[in-house]
Amino acid sequence: MPALSAEAVTAGYGRSPIINEISLTAELGTITTIIGPNGAGKSTFVKSLIGILRPMSGKVKVNDVDITKVPGHRIAGHGLVYVPQNDNVFKRLTVRENLEVGGFASRSDPTARMGEVLSIFTDLAKAVDKKAGFLSGGQQNLLAIARALMVDPTVILLDEPTAGLSPAYTDVVWAQIERISNLNTAAVVVEQNVERALGHSDFVHIFVAGRNHVHGTAAEIAALDLPSIFLGRS
Numbered sequence: 001m002p003a004l005s006a007e008a009v010t011a012g013y014g015r016s017p018i019i020n021e022i023s024l025t026a027e028l029g030t031i032t033t034i035i036g037p038n039g040a041g042k043s044t045f046v047k048s049l050i051g052i053l054r055p056m057s058g059k060v061k062v063n064d065v066d067i068t069k070v071p072g073h074r075i076a077g078h079g080l081v082y083v084p085q086n087d088n089v090f091k092r093l094t095v096r097e098n099l100e101v102g103g104f105a106s107r108s109d110p111t112a113r114m115g116e117v118l119s120i121f122t123d124l125a126k127a128v129d130k131k132a133g134f135l136s137g138g139q140q141n142l143l144a145i146a147r148a149l150m151v152d153p154t155v156i157l158l159d160e161p162t163a164g165l166s167p168a169y170t171d172v173v174w175a176q177i178e179r180i181s182n183l184n185t186a187a188v189v190v191e192q193n194v195e196r197a198l199g200h201s202d203f204v205h206i207f208v209a210g211r212n213h214v215h216g217t218a219a220e221i222a223a224l225d226l227p228s229i230f231l232g233r234s
């Protein structure tokens with residue numbers, strides 16, 4: 001049973017769908033990456049999994065539990081968490097307070113969980129009393145990921161977690177995503193950079209024009225003619 005299972009999800013913002021019958025599964029302990037051209041529907045798909053958008057049809061399951069109709073604020077309680085690209089921390093709250101907010105829906109003891117999370121994010125452990133707004137952009141992204149981890153999730157969805165970061169911080173964020181997946185979590189990551197996606201993930205899905213055009217292991221996807229897939233030519 002996959003940790004996450006999206007089954008033929010169709011969703012959009014108005015009456016006409018933006019994404020069509022997208023299916024995708026993710027297993028514990030793996031990294032699944034979604035790549036594809038701008039406007040392909042990657043973020044729309046992520047939003048349709050976590051209750052920001054309601055699928056018009058299709059199903060979303062976490063550990064085989066159907067969460068398609070669960071309200072957004074309850075979805076974390078089912079073990080599915082989401083890290084948005086922007087505005088992902090409370091800037092006026094300290095690092096510790098941000099983590100406490102994240103632990104609100106925690107399925108384990110929040111204090112113990114904070115210790116576990118801070119043992120992974122050692123830079124944040126040194127800055128627990130600092131206001132999040134004073135952290136660098138890269139550190140804020142790490143805090144957003146750490147906060148999502150406070151619920152001890154089954155699946156963590158990250159929409160472009162390295163957008164706008166320096167190459168050095170991008171490597172730090174990816175190293176953390178690898179550590180998280182090793183802690184028996186399914187990580188599903190939207191990534192703009194194809195080489196990085198192929199280098200860090202187990203499975204890759206390429207979305208083109210609202211469809212899950214092709215998917216496979218990173219090695220299988222690396223062997224394809226990606227430029228012509230991205231341009232919609234094959």
Ligand SMILES: Nc1ncnc2c1ncn2[C@@H]1O[C@H](COP(=O)(O)OP(=O)(O)OP(=O)(O)O)[C@@H](O)[C@H]1O
Nearest residue numbers: 013014018036037038039040041042043044045192
């Ligand atoms: N809030 C919205 N209301 C209406 N249409 C939207 C909205 N957000 C996105 N869209 C449209 O949905 C389509 C898919 O957008 P989406 O943001 O899912 O793509 P994406 O693959 O995440 O792109 P990017 O790589 O640029 O982040 C685009 O045509 C976009 O214009």
Ligand SMILES: [Mg+2]
Nearest residue numbers: 042043044159
């Ligand atoms: Mg997007």
